[in-house]
Amino acid sequence: MDMDRAELSDFLRRRRERLRPEEVGLPAGARRRTPGLRREEVSQLAGMSADYYMRLEQARSPQPSTQILASLAHALRLTEDERDHLYLLAGHRPPADRLAGDHVRPGLLYLLDELKETPAHITNDIGDLLAHNTMAEALLGCICSVREQDRNFVWRWFTDPTVRRIYSPDERRQHSRAYVADLRASITRRGGDAASTRLVAGLRAASPEFADLWELHEVAVRRSSRIRVDHPAVGPVELECETLLSPVEDQKLVIFTPPPGTPASERLNVLRALNHDEYARAAPAHR
Numbered sequence: 001m002d003m004d005r006a007e008l009s010d011f012l013r014r015r016r017e018r019l020r021p022e023e024v025g026l027p028a029g030a031r032r033r034t035p036g037l038r039r040e041e042v043s044q045l046a047g048m049s050a051d052y053y054m055r056l057e058q059a060r061s062p063q064p065s066t067q068i069l070a071s072l073a074h075a076l077r078l079t080e081d082e083r084d085h086l087y088l089l090a091g092h093r094p095p096a097d098r099l100a101g102d103h104v105r106p107g108l109l110y111l112l113d114e115l116k117e118t119p120a121h122i123t124n125d126i127g128d129l130l131a132h133n134t135m136a137e138a139l140l141g142c143i144c145s146v147r148e149q150d151r152n153f154v155w156r157w158f159t160d161p162t163v164r165r166i167y168s169p170d171e172r173r174q175h176s177r178a179y180v181a182d183l184r185a186s187i188t189r190r191g192g193d194a195a196s197t198r199l200v201a202g203l204r205a206a207s208p209e210f211a212d213l214w215e216l217h218e219v220a221v222r223r224s225s226r227i228r229v230d231h232p233a234v235g236p237v238e239l240e241c242e243t244l245l246s247p248v249e250d251q252k253l254v255i256f257t258p259p260p261g262t263p264a265s266e267r268l269n270v271l272r273a274l275n276h277d278e279y280a281r282a283a284p285a286h287r
Contacts, residue, residue: 003091009059045075119256125186127154158207180213182222234267
């Protein structure tokens with residue numbers, strides 16, 4: 001990433017000018033000719049030389065380190081969005097945000113509850129199913145459950161042959177690469193935390209196919225795809241999957257919609273007409 005010295009200079013100056021000394025624990029002192037903090041005060045708060053900070057504001061400094069940026073973000077009382085902007089202007093990737101984990105965000109749960117006629121579920125960024133609506137349970141019930149021991153879509157894809165039996169070899173390869181590339185992006189974003197590291201280690205041990213694909217180091221966030229479900233009660237159903245990411249991108253609301261002009265819409269209507277006991281007994285087949 002390239003450093004944008006002019007924009008970085010302007011951003012630092014404007015953030016400095018909006019702060020009052022008392023907001024950062026400094027005495028207000030005598031009347032000031034300009035608003036905000038002085039450059040020397042920012043450098044003191046950030047633990048750097050006044051000359052180096054002055055060069056940053058004058059757009060003539062070398063690229064600052066991430067340690068310097070973290071100190072500046074604290075000194076200038078930046079919000080998380082402002083901190084990320086600072087890092088990007090300086091040519092660095094922003095620090096990873098705190099993950100939501102398994103606690104589903106209330107906004108996502110609200111949307112899920114409102115989607116009564118459309119299959120939808122919520123997963124985390126490494127493929128664990130966290131919540132689903134009634135239609136998703138009817139459509140995809142046997143693929144994954146919210147039970148911890150059997151809830152990961154990536155694990156099921158690579159370890160359960162029945163999940164992929166309705167796909168052609170070319171389609172299987174395409175889906176496999178998409179799963180692995182998306183997981184690689186998530187693990188990097190997470191900083192290789194325990195949960196994602198454990199999942200990858202298990203998959204590499206359990207699936208030679210996964211192990212081979214992992215070595216390719218392909219990276220691509222999976223935002224949309226098409227799946228095919230062989231449902232025992234309504235027959236084959238092909239659906240578009242649209243993914244809405246939460247702000248920190250560790251939880252996803254996935255909505256399943258029928259492509260226009262296909263029989264999928266009518267088959268979903270039939271599925272809606274079945275009561276819960278009927279489609280629970282007719283466990284859906286495979287993704």
